[in-house]
Each structure stands twice: as structure tokens, then as C-alpha cells.
Amino acid sequence: MRHRERRRGARPVLASSIAAVSVAIAVAAGAEDVGNKPGKSVPAAASARPAAMANAPAAAPEASAGTTDTGSAAMAAYNKALAERRLEASSALTPTTIRERLLEAQELLGAGRRDEVIAHLVRLVESPRFADYAESDEGHAATYALGDALASAGAHDPARGYLKRLLPLSPSDTYARRAVRRLAEIAIDTENIAPILEDLRAVPAAQPPETRGEIAYLNGRARQLGGDPDGAFKFFAEVSVESRFWAQSVYLSGVIEVERGRLKEGENLFCKVADPGRSDKTAPFFADEKFFAVRDLARLALGRVAHEQFRFDDARYYYYLVPQDSERLAEALYESATGRYEKKDYESARELLDELKALGVHHRYEDEAWILSAYLDLARCRFEDADAELKGFIVRYEPVRDAARRLAGDERVLMRLLDASRGRTDAAAEPSGVTPDAARAIAALVRIDAGYGVVSKRLAQLEQEMSGLRGSMGQLDDLTRTLATSGGVRPSSEGLGEGPPNSPARARAEADGIKRQLDALERARAPAADIAAMRASLKQIEASLGPARDAGPGAGSSALPKGADLPGLLQTDRASATEFYAAADAARAKLLEVRTALAKDAVHRLDQRLSRLLRRARLGRIESVLGRKRALEVEVEALAAGVLPQAALDSLEAPRYLKDSEEYWPFEGDDWPDEYVGGEGLN
Numbered sequence: 001m002r003h004r005e006r007r008r009g010a011r012p013v014l015a016s017s018i019a020a021v022s023v024a025i026a027v028a029a030g031a032e033d034v035g036n037k038p039g040k041s042v043p044a045a046a047s048a049r050p051a052a053m054a055n056a057p058a059a060a061p062e063a064s065a066g067t068t069d070t071g072s073a074a075m076a077a078y079n080k081a082l083a084e085r086r087l088e089a090s091s092a093l094t095p096t097t098i099r100e101r102l103l104e105a106q107e108l109l110g111a112g113r114r115d116e117v118i119a120h121l122v123r124l125v126e127s128p129r130f131a132d133y134a135e136s137d138e139g140h141a142a143t144y145a146l147g148d149a150l151a152s153a154g155a156h157d158p159a160r161g162y163l164k165r166l167l168p169l170s171p172s173d174t175y176a177r178r179a180v181r182r183l184a185e186i187a188i189d190t191e192n193i194a195p196i197l198e199d200l201r202a203v204p205a206a207q208p209p210e211t212r213g214e215i216a217y218l219n220g221r222a223r224q225l226g227g228d229p230d231g232a233f234k235f236f237a238e239v240s241v242e243s244r245f246w247a248q249s250v251y252l253s254g255v256i257e258v259e260r261g262r263l264k265e266g267e268n269l270f271c272k273v274a275d276p277g278r279s280d281k282t283a284p285f286f287a288d289e290k291f292f293a294v295r296d297l298a299r300l301a302l303g304r305v306a307h308e309q310f311r312f313d314d315a316r317y318y319y320y321l322v323p324q325d326s327e328r329l330a331e332a333l334y335e336s337a338t339g340r341y342e343k344k345d346y347e348s349a350r351e352l353l354d355e356l357k358a359l360g361v362h363h364r365y366e367d368e369a370w371i372l373s374a375y376l377d378l379a380r381c382r383f384e385d386a387d388a389e390l391k392g393f394i395v396r397y398e399p400v401r402d403a404a405r406r407l408a409g410d411e412r413v414l415m416r417l418l419d420a421s422r423g424r425t426d427a428a429a430e431p432s433g434v435t436p437d438a439a440r441a442i443a444a445l446v447r448i449d450a451g452y453g454v455v456s457k458r459l460a461q462l463e464q465e466m467s468g469l470r471g472s473m474g475q476l477d478d479l480t481r482t483l484a485t486s487g488g489v490r491p492s493s494e495g496l497g498e499g500p501p502n503s504p505a506r507a508r509a510e511a512d513g514i515k516r517q518l519d520a521l522e523r524a525r526a527p528a529a530d531i532a533a534m535r536a537s538l539k540q541i542e543a544s545l546g547p548a549r550d551a552g553p554g555a556g557s558s559a560l561p562k563g564a565d566l567p568g569l570l571q572t573d574r575a576s577a578t579e580f581y582a583a584a585d586a587a588r589a590k591l592l593e594v595r596t597a598l599a600k601d602a603v604h605r606l607d608q609r610l611s612r613l614l615r616r617a618r619l620g621r622i623e624s625v626l627g628r629k630r631a632l633e634v635e636v637e638a639l640a641a642g643v644l645p646q647a648a649l650d651s652l653e654a655p656r657y658l659k660d661s662e663e664y665w666p667f668e669g670d671d672w673p674d675e676y677v678g679g680e681g682l683n
Contacts, residue, residue, distance in 0.1 A: 070161035075126035081566040093129040098138040121146040140175040154461035167202040184214045193222040213243025247294040273298035296328040312343040330363035362444030387624040401610040403434040452598040
């Protein structure tokens with residue numbers, strides 16, 4: 001009897017552990033699927049990507065991309081097996097209980113414990129008793145919360161499965177509208193829009209304008225990415241002002257018109273977004289946080305269209321509309337100065353460049369703005385100032401160019417620097433082997449392809465879920481051994497713990513420590529022999545890590561048969577987890593290759609740009625010498641013609657030669673009336 005009570009007391013813990021492990025496997029499967037589809041999420045600037053992007057993991061077939069299995073059948077099998085062993089949860093489920101569970105999930109989410117939130121909600125939603133409340137407001141809230149948490153974890157397909165349950169609800173239902181919004185965000189995040197549009201077919205026809213706008217915008221984006229601008233333009237026009245995607249739709253419609261060569265029509269569309277009066281009416285009510293970024297893009301687009309048509313005054317006005325707190329301010333000031341330079345309004349160009357310099361921040365145009373400033377002085381015949389600026393540019397950026405070339409050969413340091421650039425942290429805080437000033441300059445000037453951010457995000461998601469999957473596999477082994485013994489067992493896996501002395505986790509930690517020591521030695525300019533010895537140790541550890549990483553976690557115990565009973569279900573999940581881990585590790589290796597190729601391409605383009613600007617700087621110095629020579633020739637010609645230059649005229653002025661104790665009286669004629677008396681009236 002006492003043994004039976006002990007097992008009854010373990011019911012909630014065992015059920016919760018099984019739910020957590022099953023969800024971890026599902027999330028890892030979703031993350032592994034994300035890792036296998038990088039090509040679909042990198043649509044921008046395909047021609048600018050390196051050839052290695054073609055070596056990314058191939059996209060999964062459309063059938064698998066459309067799969068939205070939530071794992072409900074597996075959880076039902078677990079619940080049945082737990083009931084047969086009388087290990088199911090004994091507490092009753094009521095609307096009050098559901099609300100309490102949702103509040104607990106919110107607290108866990110606020111603490112950043114996302115995986116626990118997912119396990120908590122799966123145990124609630126997949127409970128056999130939940131079916132009685134699935135159609136209540138509490139049930140809808142729990143279903144949406146689970147779908148949202150899975151989407152945030154990168155498990156987009158299971159998230160779609162839960163969110164789809166809410167789509168057929170009445171248009172007045174809050175969670176139905178929220179499900180449409182969340183599905184739209186998943187589609188935009190992954191840019192794998194076709195399966196989401198298929199899911200949205202379940203949405204009833206009578207929907208509010210904001211919901212119709214979500215669907216129309218997704219249709220437009222799908223056709224734009226598919227190379228059908230006409231179809232995209234049609235759907236973008238259906239997005240009303242009530243939609244949060246109105247600004248994006250109008251802006252992308254303007255882009256399509258400009259690409260067609262219809263600049264006037266494109267300018268009119270950009271004006272709808274960029275007009276301050278119109279923004280005041282729409283932004284506070286319907287726009288999301290991205291509206292103001294899109295508005296700044298529209299104002300830049302207006303300036304570029306006007307610049308393309310040589311309407312430099314209009315271009316300056318449009319650039320002026322970019323606010324002072326915008327991330328695009330430096331871009332607007334530089335392009336506006338370029339327009340004034342082309343119009344030969346050199347004074348206005350100088351004012352804009354001085355304003356850009358007064359910002360006091362690194363920006364991606366600071367190298368080109370420096371060259372423009374020097375050439376502006378050349379155009380104003382200020383040859384000495386231009387030569388000094390060009391000389392300073394060479395001194396400043398030649399070491400930066402050389403440092404970028406060195407970084408291209410050190411993948412680890414390069415990744416750290418680019419991550420600091422994307423994260424907007426101080427690049428000099430990362431050990432890179434270059435001077436802090438050069439590191440900050442590279443981080444500011446490098447122009448990273450959009451695909452790099454997508455791949456980095458997917459890689460981070462994949463690594464996080466792989467770490468969770470390793471812990472879940474250990475928990476599966478512990479549960480299997482618990483069921484095989486009459487008493488408790490000591491856990492053999494603590495998830496992300498260091499493990500035994502020879503474990504891969506311990507070796508990885510040791511390798512990270514050696515890398516930090518190596519960075520410190522390089523910064524301290526330690527003897528080359530010490531650095532070489534440290535590098536040899538690092539290579540030895542990384543070589544030993546290779547087979548362990550390729551092998552991944554073990555396959556677990558195969559003593560228990562697979563079947564519908566609880567041990568068999570655990571063994572089935574253990575085998576699935578091993579397969580998922582191997583597939584995820586292969587996808588991770590491919591993503592690392594793609595990210596490295598994109599990083600090297602970004603630094604290579606920076607090297608080319610700085611080399612081009614350095615050549616222009618040297619040519620500019622030659623022009624400054626020729627300009628000074630020509631100025632002397634003009635002065636000699638003027639002297640030969642009897643015309644004194646201004647410098648010579650200044651040298652004849654008497655006040656230049658007076659001492660501090662002397663006073664200069666200007667010439668007032670030959671006769672001074674105050675020098676004689678009584679001579680009035682004399683002829």
C-alpha cells in the first residue's frame with residue numbers, strides 16, 4: 001500500500017516530465033525543419049550573395065512544409081498509457097483551473113523560461129479533460145498561448161496546427177483575429193507564405209478590414225517573392241488603411257511602380273506614406289512599431305526618385321523630412337549632400353556634411369562622406385584643405401582595410417565582430433586582434449547581406465533546441481530506467497551540465513576557455529611560441545570534439561520493446577530524438593558554412609570599397625597638387641597682365657606694418673582744414 005501511494009505521489013511529476021520531453025522533441029523537429037529551409041527565407045539581393053549560398057540545405061518538399069502535426073496523437077497515447085498504469089493527473093480541470101494555469105504560464109514566460117511554458121501548456125491543452133472546455137474563452141486562450149509559444153520557439157509547423165483550430169471561429173472572436181495575425185507573422189518571418197495562405201482558407205468570408213488586410217498583404221508578398229509584380233500590386237491595393245500593413249503595402253506598391261519605370265506613379269504612392277499630415281491621421285490608431293521605419297524608407301525613396309530626375313531641390317526637401325531620431329538620418333544627410341554637390345551648390349553641401357559629422361556616431365557612409373567632403377573642397381578651390389582631408393583619409397582607413405583583410409582569414413573573430421555589429425554593441429569589446437578603433441570602423445562600415453541575419457537567427461534557434469533536445473534525451477533515459485526499477489534512480493543527465501570528465505560538453509567548455517586565453521595573449525602581444533602552443537592545444541581539443549559532435553548523443557537503451565505501453569512509447573520517442581539530433585546537427589553544419597560564406601563576402605565587399613576609395617583619395621591628392629599649380633599659373637598670368645592678385649594688394653596696406661603703439665590715420669586729402677586758422681574765404 002505504501003509503495004502504491006509513493007507511485008501515486010509521482011503522478012504529476014512523471015506526467016509533466018513526459019509532456020516536457022515530448023514537446024522538446026517536437027520543438028527540436030520544428031527547429032531542424034527550419035534549419036533545412038534557409039533558402040526560402042533569404043529573398044533579398046540574391047545577386048549579391050556569394051556562390052556558397054547555393055550550397056545551403058535544400059528546402060524540404062512542399063508536402064512536409066505544409067505538415068502541421070501538433071503531436072496530439074502521441075500525447076493521447078501517453079495519456080492512455082499513464083491511465084493504464086494509474087499515473088494520470090487526478091486533479092479536476094475547470095475554467096478557473098485553466099485561468100490559473102495561463103497565469104502561471106505568463107509568469108514563466110516573463111522569467112524567460114519558454115520551454116517550461118510550452119511543456120506547461122501542452123500538458124493543459126492535450127489533457128483528455130480539456131476537450132470539455134476547448135470551445136470556451138479559456139480554451140481558446142490556452143490554445144492561442146500554446147501556438148504563440150511554439151512559434152516563438154521556432155517550431156512553426158506545430159504552432160500552425162494549434163492556431164488553425166481557432167480560424168473557423170466567429171470573426172468577432174478575439175482569439176480568431178489574433179490567430180490570423182500570428183500566422184501572418186510566421187509567414188513573414190519565414191517567408192514560406194504558401195502553406196500559411198492554405199491555412200487561412202479556413203477563415204470565414206465576413207471578416208473585419210484589418211483581418212482582410214492581413215490576408216491580402218500575405219497574398220501580395222507571396223506573389224512579389226514569386227516574381228509576379230502585377231499580381232502583387234493588385235493584392236497590395238486591397239490592403240485598407242485599417243490594416244497594420246497599410247504602410248508596407250503602399251510602399252511596396254511604389255517600389256513596383258519604380259521598377260516598372262513609372263517614377264511619377266511611384267512617387268505618388270510614396271507620398272501617401274511619407275506625408276506628415278497623413279501619418280498623423282493613421283499612425284496612432286492602425287500602425288504598428290514598424291510604421292515609422294517604413295515612413296523613413298518612403299521619404300528616402302522620394303529623395304532618390306527626385307534625385308534620379310535631377311530635381312535636386314525636391315530631393316533636399318524629401319531628405320529633410322527624415323526626423324532627427326531616425327536610424328536613416330545619416331543616410332539622408334549623405335544623399336542630400338550628394339545631390340547638392342551635383343547641383344554645384346557647394347555651400348549647402350558643406351552644411352549638410354558638417355551636420356552629418358556633428359552626429360558624432362559611426363555610420364555606414366562615413367568613408368564615402370569623407371571623400372565627398374574632400375572633393376567638395378577641391379570644387380571650391382580649397383586645395384590645401386582638400387589635400388589635408390585626403391591625407392587624413394588614407395592614414396585613417398588604410399589600416400582599417402588591412403585589418404578587414406586579416407579578419408577574413410579568422411572565421412571565429414570575424415563572426416564575433418559581425419555579431420557585435422548586428423547587435424549594436426561595442427565592437428571593440430570583442431577580442432579581435434585589431435585595434436579598437438579599427439574594430440569599430442569595420443563594424444560600422446560593413447554592409448551585411450540580409451541573408452546573414454536570417455541564417456544567424458536560424459542557427460541560434462537550432463542550437464538552442466539542440467541543447468534542449470540533449471537534455472530531453474537524458475530525461476527519456478532516466479524515465480525508462482525509472483519504469484524498469486521498483487525505486488527511484490539517480491538522474492544520469494542534467495541537460496546542459498558539464499557531465500563526466502571526458503564528455504563533449506566538458507571538452508567544449510575547455511575549448512572556449514582556451515580561446516579566451518588565446519585572445520588575451522594576442523592582445524598582450526605575447527611571445528609567438530606561447531601563442532603557437534596554445535593554438536596547438538586548441539586544435540587538439542577541437543579535433544577530439546569532431547567525432548563526438550558527429551556522433552551526437554547515444555541512441556539510448558534498446559532493451560525495452562517499442563509499443564503502445566509507456567516504456568515502448570518512451571523508447572519510440574528516444575529513437576526519434578536521436579534521428580532528429582543527427583539531422584539537426586547536419587543542418588547546423590550547413591548553416592555554419594553558409595553564414596561563414598556570407599560573412600566573408602561582406603568583408604570582401606568592404607575591402608573592395610575601401611580600396612576603391614583609397615585610390616580616389618590618392619587621385620584627389622594629385623588633383624589638389626595640380627589645382628595649386630594652376631592657381632599659381634593664373635596668378636603669374638595676372639601679374640604679367642598688370643593685375644595684382646588680392647594677396648599682393650593686401651601686402652601694400654599700411655595697417656599691416658603698424659606696431660601696437662602706433663595708430664593709423666587714413667588719407668583724407670592734401671589739405672586738412674584744422675591745420676590753419678584765419679584763412680577762411682581766401683582763394
